[in-house]
Amino acid sequence: MTVIARAFALSTLLLGAAACSRPEPPPTDRPPEPQATPPRATQLRDAIQRPLDRAKAVEPQVLDAARQQRAQIDAQTGG
Known part of the structure; x- marks a missing residue:
């Protein structure tokens, strides 16, 4: 390997290592x-x-309607 090739390889490794270092907080x-x-x-x-x-504002009305419907179903089925 020539001196230029070794220098190129070494500089590439150093740049790669510098690029992978953690940024300063x-x-x-x-x-x-x-x-x-x-x-x-x-x-x-x-x-x-x-x-x-x-x-959320309508929820109590929906729950009340469901209770009434269950009560009607129970009344009709004798349950």
Whole structure:
């Protein structure tokens, strides 16, 4: 192997090792600044939450209707 080939191989190995090293952690002397929630994220959260809130509001009515239906079925079947 020639000197140039050895130098090339060694430099390739060193560059490869440097590329695989772990990045430095960020300084921990102060915590990161809090970021405000962007308006688009708030709109998305509200759009997801709206149907869930409606379903929770209707749930007692649905459960009451199911109880009444069971009572009618029991009354008709003698159970």
